[in-house]
Amino acid sequence: MEHEPNGVLSRFQQGDLEAFESLFRLHQRALHGWILRIVRNPTAAEDVTVETFWRIYRAHARFNPARGFEGWARQIASHAALDWLRAARPERERSPQIIEDLPAPSAADAAVTAEIRRKTAQAFGRLPPKLRIAATLAVVEELPHKEVAEALGVSVAAVKLRVFRALRMLRKDLEQQGITP
Amino acid sequence: MNEDEQNRMKRLLQQALLPVADAEPARDLWPDVLRTLDAEPASPPWYDLALAGGLVALTAFFPAAIPVFLYFL
Numbered sequence: 001m002e003h004e005p006n007g008v009l010s011r012f013q014q015g016d017l018e019a020f021e022s023l024f025r026l027h028q029r030a031l032h033g034w035i036l037r038i039v040r041n042p043t044a045a046e047d048v049t050v051e052t053f054w055r056i057y058r059a060h061a062r063f064n065p066a067r068g069f070e071g072w073a074r075q076i077a078s079h080a081a082l083d084w085l086r087a088a089r090p091e092r093e094r095s096p097q098i099i100e101d102l103p104a105p106s107a108a109d110a111a112v113t114a115e116i117r118r119k120t121a122q123a124f125g126r127l128p129p130k131l132r133i134a135a136t137l138a139v140v141e142e143l144p145h146k147e148v149a150e151a152l153g154v155s156v157a158a159v160k161l162r163v164f165r166a167l168r169m170l171r172k173d174l175e176q177q178g179i180t181p
Numbered sequence: 182m183n184e185d186e187q188n189r190m191k192r193l194l195q196q197a198l199l200p201v202a203d204a205e206p207a208r209d210l211w212p213d214v215l216r217t218l219d220a221e222p223a224s225p226p227w228y229d230l231a232l233a234g235g236l237v238a239l240t241a242f243f244p245a246a247i248p249v250f251l252y253f254l
Contacts, residue, residue, distance in 0.1 A: 032204075037200070050214050050217055124194065170190060
């Protein structure tokens with residue numbers, strides 16, 4: 001984790017643009033990586049990163065330097081990414097270009113065909129964004145529930161519930177397509 | 182859905198969607214951030230305000246609908 005030079009956080013809180021640029025340079029990679037994990041689209045991740053830093057700057061007066069920058073910024077990034085998921089049409093998320101952007105499975109279970117994986121990914125794209133974001137971070141990215149909860153600004157129990165609901169809805173969707181997971 | 186079924190679904194999802202490798206942005210995003218900061222903040226469009234007003238009115242007349250809205254938020 002990067003550390004901010006002394007005084008940068010309090011200067012940022014007062015709206016200092018140079019301090020904001022320092023924070024941007026220190027944290028843009030980490031925040032972009034976080035957003036990319038959620039939106040899973042490199043172009044969108046850049047747009048959402050810009051949107052996130054815009055929101056961060058607009059909220060500078062509400063920032064509490066004692067609580068640190070990274071966690072606060074990650075919460076804002078998660079909300080911006082969630083807004084993007086809500087606004088994105090399912091067709092756009094399922095477009096071949098985005099799927100090609102992702103790495104091909106290397107050690108996938110031989111019993112699970114490419115067709116089933118594709119249908120699972122599509123069904124996942126149809127889940128409510130609030131559930132999808134929790135399942136993406138906790139199941140796909142295998143992040144600890146506590147880290148996901150902090151980033152989403154909810155309790156660990158809420159994350160577990162959202163993951164459970166996401167998996168249940170996903171199974172139902174696949175069953176309706178004749179796939180028994 | 183029991184624990185076994187949950188674990189099966191997790192494995193299936195992990196095979197359908199692989200973790201995303203950490204990647205830097207392809208370009209410097211700072212100029213874009215500055216441009217966005219310079220732009221005037223957009224006011225909410227009239228239909229957003231109308232929708233919000235409609236929701237407030239609806240929940241005032243039908244408070245039982247509040248949990249339904251919260252579920253879909």
